[in-house]
Amino acid sequence: MFTGAQERSTAVTGYVALAAVGASAAVGGWDGPPDARTWWWLAYGVFVVAFVADDVADSGVLGPRPRWLPSRALLAVDVAAALVAWWLAPQVNWTAILFVVTAVPAALSLPPAATAGLIGVQVLAIVAGVARVGADTDEVVALGALYGAFQVFAAVVVLAGRRQAEQRAALAAAHAQLRAASALLAASSRDAERLRISRELHDVVGHGLTALALELEVAVHRVQGPAAEQVERARGIAKELLGDVRHVVGDLRGEVRGLESALREVVGRAPGLPVVLTVREEVPVSPERALVVVRCAQELLTNTLRHAGAHRFTLDVEATAAGVRLRAGDDGRGTHHLRPGNGLTGLTERVQDVGGTVRFSTAPGRGFTAELQVPA
Structure with a gap:
C-alpha cells in the first residue's frame, strides 16, 4: 500500500541497518564466543539473503512475485536467522538491530495483532539472551526496553504509512468515481438535448x-x-x-458518443496510477451497451485503486459486430482466494442483465484480471 518512494525509502533504511550490523561485527571487535563467530556470520548471511530476496520480489524488477516465494515465508526466515544469531552471541549487542529490521516487513505484511506478538517474542528473546550471559538486571531491562522501543517505533511508523496509503487510495477511488459520474452525466445531458x-x-x-x-x-x-x-x-x-x-x-x-472518448474521460487520468487504454471500435456501440462497458471499466479501476496496490492498470476494449469485449488487468498484489465485494458483484449483475459473461482471475503477486463480453 506504500508508494514507490516510500517502499524504496523503507528498503534503503533496512540495507543501512544491515550494513551497520555487518560492519560492526567485522571491524568493531568480537565479544562473543570464538567458536560461535562462523555460525553467527552464517545466520547473518541467511538474514541478508532473505531480506534482499523479499525486496527484489516486491520491487517487480524481475517480474511478478513467484508463488513459491511469499513475503511471509521470507519474513519467517529473517526472524529465525535473527533469533539464531542473537542466541549464539548475545554479547554482540548490535545483533539486536536485526529484530528492529524484521519489525518493518512484519508491520507491512501481518495484521497489527500478529506484529505486536512478534515484537513481544523478540523482546523476550533479547531479555533471555542477555540474562543467559550473566548480565545484571539493570542491563537486561535496559536492553530489552531499548530495542523493544525501537521495534515498536518502526512498526508504528510503518502502520501509520499503511493507513495513509489506504486513505489516499480510497480518496483516489472516490475521485475516479466522481469523474466517471460527471462524464456520464454530461454525456447523458448531451444525448437528452440532442433528442429534444x-x-x-x-x-x-x-x-x-x-x-x-x-x-x-x-x-x-x-x-x-x-x-x-x-x-x-x-x-x-x-x-x-x-x-x-x-x-x-x-x-x-x-449520433452515439464514441466509446473511446467516454472511456478516456472515466479512466484516462486516474490519480497516482498509470493507465494504458486501448480501444478498437469496428462498429458503433449502442448507448445502452456503452453505458455498461463504461460502468464496468470504472468499477474495475476503482477496485484497483482501493485494493491492488498496483503500479499499472491496462484496459483493452474491442467492439465488433458480435459485441464488446473488455479485458482489464493490474500488476498489484493479487490474492489466493477472490471474495467479490459489492462492486464486483454489481458489475457481474450489470453484465449478466444484458446477456453478457464475466470472468475474474487473480493470484498472489500476479495481479488481478477481469474479462467480460457484452453481446451486441
Whole structure:
C-alpha cells in the first residue's frame, strides 16, 4: 500500500541497518564466543539473503512475485536467522538491530495483532539472551526496553504509512468515481438535448415543411402561366428542405458518443496510477451497451485503486459486430482466494442483465484480471 518512494525509502533504511550490523561485527571487535563467530556470520548471511530476496520480489524488477516465494515465508526466515544469531552471541549487542529490521516487513505484511506478538517474542528473546550471559538486571531491562522501543517505533511508523496509503487510495477511488459520474452525466445531458432538438425539428419544422410542400403541390395544378414555374421551383425547394430536416433529425437521433472518448474521460487520468487504454471500435456501440462497458471499466479501476496496490492498470476494449469485449488487468498484489465485494458483484449483475459473461482471475503477486463480453 506504500508508494514507490516510500517502499524504496523503507528498503534503503533496512540495507543501512544491515550494513551497520555487518560492519560492526567485522571491524568493531568480537565479544562473543570464538567458536560461535562462523555460525553467527552464517545466520547473518541467511538474514541478508532473505531480506534482499523479499525486496527484489516486491520491487517487480524481475517480474511478478513467484508463488513459491511469499513475503511471509521470507519474513519467517529473517526472524529465525535473527533469533539464531542473537542466541549464539548475545554479547554482540548490535545483533539486536536485526529484530528492529524484521519489525518493518512484519508491520507491512501481518495484521497489527500478529506484529505486536512478534515484537513481544523478540523482546523476550533479547531479555533471555542477555540474562543467559550473566548480565545484571539493570542491563537486561535496559536492553530489552531499548530495542523493544525501537521495534515498536518502526512498526508504528510503518502502520501509520499503511493507513495513509489506504486513505489516499480510497480518496483516489472516490475521485475516479466522481469523474466517471460527471462524464456520464454530461454525456447523458448531451444525448437528452440532442433528442429534444431532434423532436422539435421533426414536430415543428418537419410538419410545417410537409404542410408547405402539400400546399405547393396543390398550387402547381391550379396556377397557370409564368407563375406556375415559380410555384414548381418553390415546391422543389420545400421538398429539399424537408429532406434536409429529416436527415438532420436522423443524425441527431443516431449520433452515439464514441466509446473511446467516454472511456478516456472515466479512466484516462486516474490519480497516482498509470493507465494504458486501448480501444478498437469496428462498429458503433449502442448507448445502452456503452453505458455498461463504461460502468464496468470504472468499477474495475476503482477496485484497483482501493485494493491492488498496483503500479499499472491496462484496459483493452474491442467492439465488433458480435459485441464488446473488455479485458482489464493490474500488476498489484493479487490474492489466493477472490471474495467479490459489492462492486464486483454489481458489475457481474450489470453484465449478466444484458446477456453478457464475466470472468475474474487473480493470484498472489500476479495481479488481478477481469474479462467480460457484452453481446451486441
